[in-house]
Amino acid sequence: MMNCDWCNLSEEEKRYQLYESALWTVFLSDEQDYIGRCILALKRHCGSLAELTEEEWEELRRLVCKVETCLKTVLGAALCNWSCLMNSFYKGTDPDPHLHIHVRPRYDNAVTINGNNYPDSEFGHHYALNKSGSIPVEDKEEVFTRLKEWLDR
Ligand SMILES: [Zn+2]
Numbered sequence: 001m002m003n004c005d006w007c008n009l010s011e012e013e014k015r016y017q018l019y020e021s022a023l024w025t026v027f028l029s030d031e032q033d034y035i036g037r038c039i040l041a042l043k044r045h046c047g048s049l050a051e052l053t054e055e056e057w058e059e060l061r062r063l064v065c066k067v068e069t070c071l072k073t074v075l076g077a078a079l080c081n082w083s084c085l086m087n088s089f090y091k092g093t094d095p096d097p098h099l100h101i102h103v104r105p106r107y108d109n110a111v112t113i114n115g116n117n118y119p120d121s122e123f124g125h126h127y128a129l130n131k132s133g134s135i136p137v138e139d140k141e142e143v144f145t146r147l148k149e150w151l152d153r
Contacts (some may be wrong), residue, residue, distance in 0.1 A: 001063055006098035007045050007089045017021070019066075019151040024061045026067060028144050031133030034104040035118045036075045036143055037069060041100040042152070045080045048099065049084055059099075067103060077105035081127050113139040 002008075017026040018038065029037040040063060042056060052060070071077040081104040089097035104127050107120035116139055122128050139153070 004045055004096065004098050006041055006100060015138075016140075018144065018148050019063075020104045021059055021063060026061055026063065026131065027101070028140070028147065029133075032135045032140060032143070033131040033133040034075070034081075034106065034127060035113065035135070036071050036077065036147060038071075038103050038147075039100050040064075041098070046099050047087070047097040051126045052099070065113050066151070069105070069145055071105040075105060075111050075145050076107065076109060078108045078123070079106050080104065081106055113142050120144065 014027075016030075017025060018028055023043055024114055025041050025043060027039045027041065030059050031037055035123040040060070042052075044056075046052065046056075068080050073078060082101060083104075084095045084099070084101045086099075089095045095117075106127070107118075108123050109116045109121040112118070113135075116136070118135070122131075
């Protein structure tokens with residue numbers, strides 16, 4: 001789609017691409033309110049889960065398993081919160097959403113990156129909406145490198 005941000009990602013926006021399968025792409029999210037938070041984006045322009053093809057569902061199922069196992073193995077996540085929201089597309093008058101899914105790893109123990117501790121103070125509860133997602137760039141790089149190495153292995 002001509003005007004869709006997700007269909008027209010710049011090289012800069014693909015900087016934190018972690019993994020690519022035939023039909024989906026996985027990015028490390030700009031927001032790291034939960035360390036290792038990622039986005040799974042469908043490569044095809046498609047507006048809802050209900051419109052996925054069988055092949056897209058099957059590949060999504062495999063990716064959910066792969067990404068969850070990665071976040072648990074590499075970062076020690078206890079579980080993952082998955083959400084497909086799409087709300088921001090509907091702020092305008094002519095919504096044309098592009099399917100993407102957020103995954104927030106949740107931690108019963110704090111994650112340590114480069115000596116910095118990141119506790120999940122809401123563990124056992126809904127993820128916080130007002131938590132700061134900004135972490136030092138070297139910590140983001142470290143998370144990216146660790147996850148990518150596992151996903152590429
Ligand atoms: Zn699109």
